[in-house]
Amino acid sequence: MTATLQQVPLPLREQAEVRDRWLAHRLTALLPGWMDDAGIDLWVLVGREYHEDPVLSTMLPATWLSARRRTVLLLHRTAGGVDALAVARYPVGVFRSAWRPEDDDPAATQGDAQWAAVRRAVDDAAPQRIGIDVSATFAHADGLSHTDHEQLLAALGPWAERVVPAEELAVRWLETRLPEEVAAQHAMNALVHTTIDEAFSRAVVTPGTTTALDVAWWIRQRFHDLGVDPWFQPTVDVQRAGLPGVHEDLVVEPGDLVHCDVGLRTLGLTTDTQRNAYVLRPGETAPPAGLVAAHAVGNRMQDLVTGAMVPGRTGDEVLAAARAGAAAEGIDGDVYSHPVGHHGHGAGPAIGMWDAQGGVPGTGQAVVHTDTTWALELCVRVPVAEWGGQVVRMALEQGIALTAAGVDYLDDRQTRLILL
Missing domain, CATH: 3.90.230.10 (Creatinase/methionine aminopeptidase superfamily)
Known part of the structure; x- marks a missing residue:
């Protein structure tokens, strides 16, 4: 048992540091194997402010108490591990930003521009199987809302044929x-x-x-x-x-x-x-x-x-x-x-x-x-x-x-x- 965790609660600032350290370790050390076990090479999580996917909420920085606007996270299994990307209006902790809204066409709505950025990231990843959080068994793995589901599939275009439920992956991540x-x-x-x-x-x-x-x-x-x-x-x-x-x-x-x-x-x-x-x-x-x-x-x-x-x-x-x-x-x-x-x-x-x-x-x-x-x-x-x-x-x-x-x-x- 680590010295800092022998007693709880910790001061809030220390809690944030601990939680962010745990998240970074899970993404780099554990997630690659779970993605391999599930046969998923791109995991897409989507959540909106105050309506977060239960899995996505565990991946947000500890200083984020909810998603901000629409937050899209993409976890791409690569030869070197997992490339953690964020298509979001604001930086998302350890996730690398894959969208700069200021570079978009000023005439485009932010929603359309964000989904276009998601599509570009998927094109770059060229995944074989795309996992999304839909599940009839586990509520924890069923966090993709109806609206975001429809809009994500529309944005994916032909990649939508490669979408599969990420239930097994979501449960392993959470449990x-x-x-x-x-x-x-x-x-x-x-x-x-x-x-x-x-x-x-x-x-x-x-x-x-x-x-x-x-x-x-x-x-x-x-x-x-x-x-x-x-x-x-x-x-x-x-x-x-x-x-x-x-x-x-x-x-x-x-x-x-x-x-x-x-x-x-x-x-x-x-x-x-x-x-x-x-x-x-x-x-x-x-x-x-x-x-x-x-x-x-x-x-x-x-x-x-x-x-x-x-x-x-x-x-x-x-x-x-x-x-x-x-x-x-x-x-x-x-x-x-x-x-x-x-x-x-x-x-x-x-x-x-x-x-x-x-x-x-x-x-x-x-x-x-x-x-x-x-x-x-x-x-x-x-x-x-x-x-x-x-x-x-x-x-x-x-x-x-x-x-x-x-x-x-x-x-x-x-x-x-x-x-x-």
Whole structure:
């Protein structure tokens, strides 16, 4: 782990420097191989201000908070690597400018002149296969808008016959993590875990007074004060003996099982975490044995999923193997794990969804790769004797990295209930 990434968040200027360094490395060291694997020698990305292609937005300079006017990026696979070109009104970071609007015919509209510049760049590249971001499976790879799609094809002329979907390439770009990015996600998960520990403490929760919703808003405010952003509204819920179900609108009371689901964003990366706490009753020093056992079953379900995460398997194959292992051990649970990277629900294979335990059409057929990070998300249902046999839904979610060495828990997983 690099010294600068051992703690987050970094000051904004340092974040920009780190992100731009990552981008330059990915373009030069990784993209050529991915383009070869996908059989694409020219990748064209188009986005307009406030309507960015999800992939294009990850290639913009860190100081760009959106595209500017229409931004067109062309990535040309050459014998020496990838030639990164920008056909845009303004310079685009490490991309070499392929258009000088001031050189255009003053009578031409800027839109026509820009598309003409795109055509000239394509003529120069003379590609065999042109990748564009259209996909019926992954929203992340479907970022080319209808209007830009039509105008791009018109500008390409005869080259339009060589256009193919760039889905495989877009997913690899988004799902793959550099070692430094994994280090950053370790630190990000540590920050999340520390924040949850603080939220699930008497410094924040006064049993009998504080509601689950109060705790959720405290977490969101804490993220804001720390200088990081949530990528979804935090949720906190309660399960209670004698009150079946999961509830987000209750006052927290002694004897409750309290659960949270939170995720933050910084450095262009995200986290997704769920943890559980028990509110001690007066005189108690430990949770009921049944809740402890239920959490241990959840940890065992995690082991079954990570053990099934073999590179080369599809998400559906991982799901089937994990569920078969659970069935053999008598575990009642669901698996709905997903990649996490630039996006919280990231590009890459879905390993189940809460409402699709038999496999996920489309995204479940994607293949698991190394150098990816995941939210290991699942739940188990266990009857608790101390609660009169009431079934508790123990939900866990933990960041993990999958590398050639295997699965690494990001800042370790929860193996014991937090005591509140």
